[in-house]
Amino acid sequence: MTDLSSFPITKKWPAQHPDRLQLYSLPTPNGVKVSIMLEETGLPYEPHLVSFETNDQMSPEFLSLNPNNKIPAVLDPNGPGGKPLALFESGAILLYLAEKTGKFIPQDAAGRYQTIQWVMFQMGGIGPMFGQLGFFNKFAGKDYEDKRPRNRYVNESKRLLGVLDKHLADRAWIMGDSYTIADIATFPWVRNLIGFYEAGELVGFKDFKNVARVLEAFVARPAVTAGLTIPKRG
Numbered sequence: 001m002t003d004l005s006s007f008p009i010t011k012k013w014p015a016q017h018p019d020r021l022q023l024y025s026l027p028t029p030n031g032v033k034v035s036i037m038l039e040e041t042g043l044p045y046e047p048h049l050v051s052f053e054t055n056d057q058m059s060p061e062f063l064s065l066n067p068n069n070k071i072p073a074v075l076d077p078n079g080p081g082g083k084p085l086a087l088f089e090s091g092a093i094l095l096y097l098a099e100k101t102g103k104f105i106p107q108d109a110a111g112r113y114q115t116i117q118w119v120m121f122q123m124g125g126i127g128p129m130f131g132q133l134g135f136f137n138k139f140a141g142k143d144y145e146d147k148r149p150r151n152r153y154v155n156e157s158k159r160l161l162g163v164l165d166k167h168l169a170d171r172a173w174i175m176g177d178s179y180t181i182a183d184i185a186t187f188p189w190v191r192n193l194i195g196f197y198e199a200g201e202l203v204g205f206k207d208f209k210n211v212a213r214v215l216e217a218f219v220a221r222p223a224v225t226a227g228l229t230i231p232k233r234g
Ligand SMILES: N[C@@H](CCC(=O)N[C@@H](CS)C(=O)NCC(=O)O)C(=O)O
Pocket: 028, 029, 030, 031, 052, 057, 069, 070, 071, 072, 088, 089, 090, 091
């Protein structure tokens, strides 16, 4: 029987199935990347809700696994060398799971690096820029009188959507015919931008027809539908 009791995070979120990968998350655009990937791979896992309403991400137990106080984070009892592995940062977790299962990442070196390149494009560009746009369009920043910060993120988000749209013009998925972790990283953020952040009109989303087409294919996948609501909100 696997013993995860030396990990303080299991004191707040006890593992009912310590032999399964433990997911600490909330269904946000970064959180669902990992739940979607886990649903896609079929790896057995146990989800735990990290509630922002009760500031769970700031608890000492959560910080013991991710000192950066952000979801998602995982604890895999069966990591490299058969030892437990704790990981945070959604991009690193996606890569780890792709390599662990041999799924959703090309096996050839060039394809692998190009997939990583698009994951980095999401992690360094789409995520932070769309996130700031959400802040200035929907949350506290919307009341700021000075609209220059908002406009900066609108313009940068449009530019990034343009790059993605052009790339997708003759491709079914970011890496062509293969659905990969680059899609799993990217499309939850596109969905969130035009959904929860209500910024579709602001960024002129109707002009990005290729992005819209791939988003539609993405959300039609059963694993995506399932992953979007995991962990269940309390
Ligand atoms: N680069 C990180 C970003 C994670 C992130 O920003 N998570 C947000 C939710 S989408 C969060 O946990 N926010 C809580 C907080 O900032 O206290 C990743 O991709 O994992």
